[in-house]
Amino acid sequence: QVELQESGPGLVKPSETLSLTCTVSGGSINDYYWNWIRQTPGKGLEWIGYIYYSGSFRYNPSLKSRVTMSVDTSKNQFSLRLDSVSAADTALYYCARGFDGSGNYARLTFDYWGQGTLVTVSS
């Protein structure tokens, strides 16, 4: 059974960098797309982006200038870095596995999710 677990600080100061790691267990990180998704009461579920096991990536244009994702296949982990955070980035952050039902177009369905980690941006 594949399991994902987010880890990282729950409190980040405004203008600083949010850093989260997702550890994948029970399955290989290879051959899937690894995603970050966040949820707020106001904006609902927002896809942040993915990193493929090979290192290729795609980010949501709304966050693209501030997002960096990375993957460490040797540790079965992938990470999110979000720069210059503000209160608007306060959210429940999920990592999720994505599979591509279309073959090669990164048309992703999210079949396994972490439990989520709440990140609050506040001084």
Add this chain to the structure above:
Amino acid sequence: DIQMTQSPSSLSASVGDRVTITCRPSQSIATYLNWYQQKPGKAPNLLIHAASNLQSGVPSRFSGRGSGTDFTLTISGLQVEDFATYYCQQSYSSPHTFGGGTKVEIK
């Protein structure tokens, strides 16, 4: 971005009822539509992918249909454990976007 509009935003139903939730994307997405169930304090759980394919382990009372710009999720014979919030998500194009959710409450 493709906007996903779900309706209703909430509904009240009784155990045993048949419930239908609608999702309408702002442009055609073929059948690249997924449905998730989320219970309080939990992550979303995949129910249906590619509009009508039941995810492994999901009860057969859940069904999905549609294509293009009109999709539905139906729960045939609502059970206590089905009271939750349901989301649609398009996987046709990036950025992947979600509907605003439909909260199914006990009448």
